[in-house]
Amino acid sequence: MTHSYISHLECPKCNREFPHNEIQQLCSCGSPLLVRYHLQELRAKLKPDQLKERENSLWRYHELLPVTNPEHIVSLGEGMTPLLPMKRSEADMNIQRLFMKDEGIVPTGSFKARGAAVGVSKAKELGVTELAMPTNGNAGAAWALYAARAGLKSTVVMPVDAPKITRNETAISGSNLYLVDGLISDAGKIVGKAIQDFGLYDASTLKEPYRIEGKKTMGLEIAEQMNWSLPDVILYPTGGGVGIIGIYKALSELKELGWVKGELPRLVAVQAENCAPIVKAWEERNSESEFWEDSQTIAFGINVPKALGDFLVLEAIYETDGCAISIEDAVILEEQKKIAYLDGAFICPEGAATFAAARELRKKNWIKENETVVALNTGAGIKYPDTVNVEVSVLQKNESISSNS
Amino acid sequence: MTHSYISHLECPKCNREFPHNEIQQLCSCGSPLLVRYHLQELRAKLKPDQLKERENSLWRYHELLPVTNPEHIVSLGEGMTPLLPMKRSEADMNIQRLFMKDEGIVPTGSFKARGAAVGVSKAKELGVTELAMPTNGNAGAAWALYAARAGLKSTVVMPVDAPKITRNETAISGSNLYLVDGLISDAGKIVGKAIQDFGLYDASTLKEPYRIEGKKTMGLEIAEQMNWSLPDVILYPTGGGVGIIGIYKALSELKELGWVKGELPRLVAVQAENCAPIVKAWEERNSESEFWEDSQTIAFGINVPKALGDFLVLEAIYETDGCAISIEDAVILEEQKKIAYLDGAFICPEGAATFAAARELRKKNWIKENETVVALNTGAGIKYPDTVNVEVSVLQKNESISSNS
Numbered sequence: 001m002t003h004s005y006i007s008h009l010e011c012p013k014c015n016r017e018f019p020h021n022e023i024q025q026l027c028s029c030g031s032p033l034l035v036r037y038h039l040q041e042l043r044a045k046l047k048p049d050q051l052k053e054r055e056n057s058l059w060r061y062h063e064l065l066p067v068t069n070p071e072h073i074v075s076l077g078e079g080m081t082p083l084l085p086m087k088r089s090e091a092d093m094n095i096q097r098l099f100m101k102d103e104g105i106v107p108t109g110s111f112k113a114r115g116a117a118v119g120v121s122k123a124k125e126l127g128v129t130e131l132a133m134p135t136n137g138n139a140g141a142a143w144a145l146y147a148a149r150a151g152l153k154s155t156v157v158m159p160v161d162a163p164k165i166t167r168n169e170t171a172i173s174g175s176n177l178y179l180v181d182g183l184i185s186d187a188g189k190i191v192g193k194a195i196q197d198f199g200l201y202d203a204s205t206l207k208e209p210y211r212i213e214g215k216k217t218m219g220l221e222i223a224e225q226m227n228w229s230l231p232d233v234i235l236y237p238t239g240g241g242v243g244i245i246g247i248y249k250a251l252s253e254l255k256e257l258g259w260v261k262g263e264l265p266r267l268v269a270v271q272a273e274n275c276a277p278i279v280k281a282w283e284e285r286n287s288e289s290e291f292w293e294d295s296q297t298i299a300f301g302i303n304v305p306k307a308l309g310d311f312l313v314l315e316a317i318y319e320t321d322g323c324a325i326s327i328e329d330a331v332i333l334e335e336q337k338k339i340a341y342l343d344g345a346f347i348c349p350e351g352a353a354t355f356a357a358a359r360e361l362r363k364k365n366w367i368k369e370n371e372t373v374v375a376l377n378t379g380a381g382i383k384y385p386d387t388v389n390v391e392v393s394v395l396q397k398n399e400s401i402s403s404n405s
Numbered sequence: 406m407t408h409s410y411i412s413h414l415e416c417p418k419c420n421r422e423f424p425h426n427e428i429q430q431l432c433s434c435g436s437p438l439l440v441r442y443h444l445q446e447l448r449a450k451l452k453p454d455q456l457k458e459r460e461n462s463l464w465r466y467h468e469l470l471p472v473t474n475p476e477h478i479v480s481l482g483e484g485m486t487p488l489l490p491m492k493r494s495e496a497d498m499n500i501q502r503l504f505m506k507d508e509g510i511v512p513t514g515s516f517k518a519r520g521a522a523v524g525v526s527k528a529k530e531l532g533v534t535e536l537a538m539p540t541n542g543n544a545g546a547a548w549a550l551y552a553a554r555a556g557l558k559s560t561v562v563m564p565v566d567a568p569k570i571t572r573n574e575t576a577i578s579g580s581n582l583y584l585v586d587g588l589i590s591d592a593g594k595i596v597g598k599a600i601q602d603f604g605l606y607d608a609s610t611l612k613e614p615y616r617i618e619g620k621k622t623m624g625l626e627i628a629e630q631m632n633w634s635l636p637d638v639i640l641y642p643t644g645g646g647v648g649i650i651g652i653y654k655a656l657s658e659l660k661e662l663g664w665v666k667g668e669l670p671r672l673v674a675v676q677a678e679n680c681a682p683i684v685k686a687w688e689e690r691n692s693e694s695e696f697w698e699d700s701q702t703i704a705f706g707i708n709v710p711k712a713l714g715d716f717l718v719l720e721a722i723y724e725t726d727g728c729a730i731s732i733e734d735a736v737i738l739e740e741q742k743k744i745a746y747l748d749g750a751f752i753c754p755e756g757a758a759t760f761a762a763a764r765e766l767r768k769k770n771w772i773k774e775n776e777t778v779v780a781l782n783t784g785a786g787i788k789y790p791d792t793v794n795v796e797v798s799v800l801q802k803n804e805s806i807s808s809n810s
Contacts, residue, residue, distance in 0.1 A: 071658045077487025136560025168793035174746040182802040318435040340577040344554025388573035397587040
């Protein structure tokens with residue numbers, strides 16, 4: 001049986017096609033490339049029920065992933081994260097059914113593991129020996145660790161302000177790690193030069209076509225976990241945008257396979273108030289975003305002033321009648337506490353932004369009273385310990401607790 | 406179909422029996438209680454193959470868990486963590502087959518989630534509204550978050566030196582959190598008094614019978630993931646010892662069910678050099694351990710000077726022809742780096758200790774050249790960022806990388 005139904009790579013801007021069995025970065029027109037599959041052929045061969053007994057990782061969807069030889073798979077057991085009912089939060093928000101797709105429960109503690117697993121596996125298949133990338137922290141950690149597992153060398157550049165945990169996580173892999181006194185865009189320039197100087201594989205966001213395929217599996221899993229019916233709304237914290245692009249691609253492919261029916265969920269891009277280029281573009285009905293000056297947010301993972309794939313994010317929103325919404329940092333932190341207190345989940349600030357957005361959109365009646373909503377939590381709260389600010393009483397050994405309220 | 410085959414509670418010291426449908430803490434003789442099931446009845450009703458299509462969490466084994474009504478289950482999607490081949494590490498250690506059971510990939514980032522999920526669910530079933538416990542950090546965080554999800558109140562006391570992440574994780578749940586300027590034993594005394602003063606449910610290690618049942622699922626999963634054949638050796642980092650007690654209990658129950666055959670794996674309790682009461686007891690062939698004075702280790706989770714269930718840990722070792730071994734802190738940190746570099750996994754110090762132990766036991770030929778070994782990583786490395794010490798170059802925006810080696 002064919003392991004992957006990959007057909008070719010295609011440019012979503014100029015429609016040029018490229019073979020998948022050699023290294024490709026951007027299209028000659030500058031656009032990211034998308035992976036295409038022989039979906040009609042697969043439709044005849046595979047039924048969703050056949051997935052039931054498959055391994056409990058994103059590789060269960062191997063026909064819809066780009067790795068052609070299973071021996072090239074580099075896995076740390078990523079994927080099939082829980083889709084959790086959030087009973088007390090949904091009551092609190094007056095939403096009929098609210099689920100959290102919890103991407104904190106993956107290797108490296110963030111959804112970046114999916115892109116890294118598929119991206120590194122395909123890089124290995126293509127004979128890459130060294131890769132390089134800029135990062136706000138989580139992606140770099142994930143790619144560095146998966147590269148180590150694959151036996152590949154990596155060069156990673158991140159802002160000095162990136163969370164210390166992700167810095168250490170990257171460093172311990174043996175990666176060539178550099179910090180830059182600047183933003184991810186500055187890191188990107190340094191990586192760009194290193195790629196030219198040393199002939200490295202460019203693993204920057206969307207500059208290789210396979211990270212999207214890894215992220216796509218979030219969409220596949222949501223559909224399978226809901227037994228191939230789909231929610232009305234999916235909210236996603238949006239920085240580089242690969243997650244929302246991937247989910248849209250997944251749902252479109254499932255539709256073409258005939259595994260899901262009806263309208264696609266309305267996709268919502270959630271950004272931070274002080275870094276909201278997609279929201280601005282959406283409000284102005286533009287097809288691309290503008291660089292956001294002096295961006296800042298405690299949700300470090302979505303501090304991306306201009307995403308290379310912005311036009312794909314906006315397309316996903318427009319095509320599904322979705323929307324884009326921005327949330328203040330203070331509201332994000334408040335929501336993070338509510339979710340922990342109500343439903344016992346310690347989520348990351350980016351994830352908290354999606355719940356705050358759901359709450360807000362329900363208030364505005366954009367989310368209707370009888371709708372089913374999935375909010376993505378993109379990482380474990382434990383990766384961001386400094387977002388929690390609490391005063392805790394310190395007792396001496398012989399003291400006792402004076403009241404339990 | 407019966408959801409749980411629970412029969413009763415039994416004291417492993419004095420054999421007294423207790424009903425499971427009311428709150429029980431320790432036996433009147435002071436020993437922890439163990440949960441017993443109608444295994445012969447279950448043997449006739451359930452075959453391992455029937456598990457294949459079940460949900461991807463530890464609740465797939467609900468017949469072997471104590472919750473009788475599925476509505477009482479409090480879940481964050483815990484369990485079915487990956488059993489990962491460690492190809493480059495096994496070659497480095499000259500071990501024929503080495504697997505890591507990765508308990509970093511669970512809610513709250515440590516294996517404590519298993520005990521908390523089952524413990525809190527059963528507490529809820531028994532009508533508990535408030536629980537209390539001392540902790541070195543991870544267990545407190547897990548129980549506080551699961552309690553929040555269940556709508557229960559919690560009181561948690563941890564040493565001021567416990568990792569900040571676990572402190573914040575506990576606090577954000579809305580738990581009544583206190584720090585004590587002392588060790589977990591001091592925290593235990595404060596909790597003991599609060600339990601008496603306020604009539605709380607005692608969720609301290611082994612003072613309620615259900616945490617073991619949660620931990621037990623690690624053993625059930627290892628067996629299922631190895632297709633009901635068993636490894637030769639399982640190594641476990643041992644503080645309070647509930648993990649190794651649980652795994653031994655799981656394997657014994659599977660044997661009685663007829664789902665596994667042959668000899669049980671040799672169980673290895675791994676401790677830190679400066680907190681090794683079980684190792685000392687094992688070397689002296691004692692059935693209980695002595696309090697370890699001035700214990701200290703960077704592997705904070707196994708800094709337990711005297712475990713209430715020490716006799717059960719030692720029984721598990723003796724009955725399986727296992728052993729106990731202690732590892733220096735410096736060696737633990739060195740192994741943590743090796744595992745990241747070789748196999749891309751950023752594990753916690755406690756987990757690193759098990760790999761260092763495997764390496765050592767192979768050198769001594771205690772692990773034979775043709776044996777299959779499972780090492781438990783009990784938590785995500787990201788929960789312990791301070792164990793990684795690296796120097797990283799800082800570049801200015803206009804600088805470039807001068808060499809990629």
